[in-house]
Amino acid sequence: MAILKILEFPDPRLRTVAKPVTDVDETIKRLVSDMFETMKSAQGIGLAASQVNVHLRVIVMNLGDDDIGQRVFINPEIEVLDGSITPYDEGCLSVPGFYETVDRPAHVMIRALDGEGKAFEEEAHGLLAVCIQHEIDHLEGKLFVDYLSPFKRQRIRKKLEKIHRQNA
Ligand code: QAP
Ligand code: CO
Numbered sequence: 001m002a003i004l005k006i007l008e009f010p011d012p013r014l015r016t017v018a019k020p021v022t023d024v025d026e027t028i029k030r031l032v033s034d035m036f037e038t039m040k041s042a043q044g045i046g047l048a049a050s051q052v053n054v055h056l057r058v059i060v061m062n063l064g065d066d067d068i069g070q071r072v073f074i075n076p077e078i079e080v081l082d083g084s085i086t087p088y089d090e091g092c093l094s095v096p097g098f099y100e101t102v103d104r105p106a107h108v109m110i111r112a113l114d115g116e117g118k119a120f121e122e123e124a125h126g127l128l129a130v131c132i133q134h135e136i137d138h139l140e141g142k143l144f145v146d147y148l149s150p151f152k153r154q155r156i157r158k159k160l161e162k163i164h165r166q167n168a
Contacts, residue, residue, distance in 0.1 A: 004038045004052035008164065009095045010157050015141040018048075018055045020075050024117030028058065032072050032115055035060045044093045046131045048138030051094050059135040063127055072115035076136055080105040081123070088130045090144045098156050102147045104133050 007014050021028055031054060039047040039060055049058040059073040086106035091099045108129050111121045124132060134144060145153045 001037045002034045003041050004034055006038065006042060006047075006051050006093050007053055009092075009143055009145060009160055011094075013053055014050060014094060014138070014143060016050060016055045017141050018050050018057045018139040020057050021113070024074060024113060024115070028056070028074070029115065031056070031058060032060060036062070036070060039093070042093050045127075046135050047093060048135045050138045050141070057139050059132070059139070061128075061131055061135070063131065073110065073132065073135070074113040074115070074117070076110060076112035076132060076139075078132060078136060079109040079111075081107040081109055086126075086130065088127075090130070090134060092134070092144055094138075095143065095145055095156065095160070098145075098159075100144065100148055100152065102130075102134075102144050104130055108132065 031049065035047050035049065035052060035058065038052060039062065045063055046059065046061045049056050057075045059076060061071040061073070063069045063071070084106040085103050087101050087103050089099050090102045106125060106129060108124050109121060110124055110132055111119070114120055137143065145156055
């Protein structure tokens with residue numbers, strides 16, 4: 001197991017579109033396990049492979065307090081089930097220290113492969129619905145800050161760039 005480095009906004013590598021996984025083999029299982037360890041150490045609830053600079057369609061999530069809530073989504077797709085929209089105060093391990101409200105469809109059907117490569121589908125509301133959309137955005141090279149006004153996005157970018165300069 002290994003803790004991987006999480007890319008931070010505005011790193012251009014976060015804009016890469018991830019490729020589908022063709023085979024859930026040992027390499028993917030190791031990636032999933034490293035992503036769980038990385039997410040846990042960073043105290044996150046969701047992590048997309050794009051955030052650790054692996055441009056494959058893999059997401060891990062832990063919406064519970066412990067290992068019971070651990071979820072894997074490989075090659076995920078969503079279908080919006082109705083017109084309801086929910087606002088949620090989102091954060092992101094790639095945008096540390098910033099939280100902003102984003103509106104998204106409240107009710108979706110998720111279709112994906114699990115950690116063993118088996119297809120499943122699941123209807124989602126609430127935090128799961130929000131989180132899967134946030135994470136699928138990462139696989140498309142999109143970040144929650146892209147939903148904010150250019151003014152807010154630039155303010156966040158400048159603050160993070162300053163922190164990155166200080167850490168360099
Ligand atoms: C995505 O985000 C998400 O700023 C997962 O200092 C979040 O795990 C989807 C985190 C909310 C929907 C709603 C953020 C940890 C974790 C920070 C995360 C921070 C430390 C964010
Ligand atoms: Co994120």
